Amino acid sequence: MPKITLSHFEAAFLFSLFTSVVMGITSKRTDKERLDYGVYCFACFLIALFGIAWLMRLGHG
Amino acid sequence: MAAHTQTAAQVTRPAPPLNVWLPPVILGWVIPGGGHFLLKRTGRGALIFASVFLMFLFGLFMRGMMFTPQSGDVLTTLINYGGFVADIGTGALYLVAAMFGYSQPDMPGDVHDYGTKFLVTAGLLNILAMVDAYEIAAGRKD
Numbered sequence: 001m002p003k004i005t006l007s008h009f010e011a012a013f014l015f016s017l018f019t020s021v022v023m024g025i026t027s028k029r030t031d032k033e034r035l036d037y038g039v040y041c042f043a044c045f046l047i048a049l050f051g052i053a054w055l056m057r058l059g060h061g
Numbered sequence: 062m063a064a065h066t067q068t069a070a071q072v073t074r075p076a077p078p079l080n081v082w083l084p085p086v087i088l089g090w091v092i093p094g095g096g097h098f099l100l101k102r103t104g105r106g107a108l109i110f111a112s113v114f115l116m117f118l119f120g121l122f123m124r125g126m127m128f129t130p131q132s133g134d135v136l137t138t139l140i141n142y143g144g145f146v147a148d149i150g151t152g153a154l155y156l157v158a159a160m161f162g163y164s165q166p167d168m169p170g171d172v173h174d175y176g177t178k179f180l181v182t183a184g185l186l187n188i189l190a191m192v193d194a195y196e197i198a199a200g201r202k203d
Contacts, residue, residue, distance in 0.1 A: 001122070003123075004122040006123065008171065011175040021109075021111075022186040023189070025108055
């Protein structure tokens with residue numbers, strides 16, 4: 001079995017993508033709402049990813 | 062009070078018959094997205110299958126750990142049993158991996174840690190999809 005090594009960003013990006021797809025599908029009632037919610041979740045994941053990364057960066061000085 | 066009771070009564074619906082919701086939920090557990098396929102929601106089923114399958118595969122490729130039920134202090138028990146339930150949420154993917162002898166010890170390192178989280182989250186997402194299949198089968202969602 002192959003072994004892969006992903007960076008923090010790559011792993012968090014993939015995690016956000018897959019999670020957003022399923023959350024979008026399962027949470028809303030129409031296709032438009034599902035797409036909007038999936039994109040919204042993905043954007044929130046990425047904003048949190050960059051926001052927390054910068055907080056840690058600034059916190060460490 | 063009366064208005065509150067009326068609202069609760071409106072929200073409460075009778076449970077659907079077992080033969081209506083059980084096959085999609087069971088199939089959705091065994092094959093991620095299978096419940097949606099059975100209910101003719103092929104597009105959504107394919108997306109769920111792709112997401113859960115790829116997440117599980119990345120978890121394996123990153124050598125994530127699969128939880129086994131272990132007792133200890135409250136936190137250890139909670140983590141191990143919770144992780145185990147989430148892991149078996151992937152259904153056939155978990156069973157096939159276990160059948161082929163996948164066993165990864167808990168090792169330090171961010172990649173292994175991400176792998177463990179991917180495996181657990183794949184199961185949790187599939188459980189979410191099973192609930193969605195139940196709601197579709199029960200006629201509560203389109």
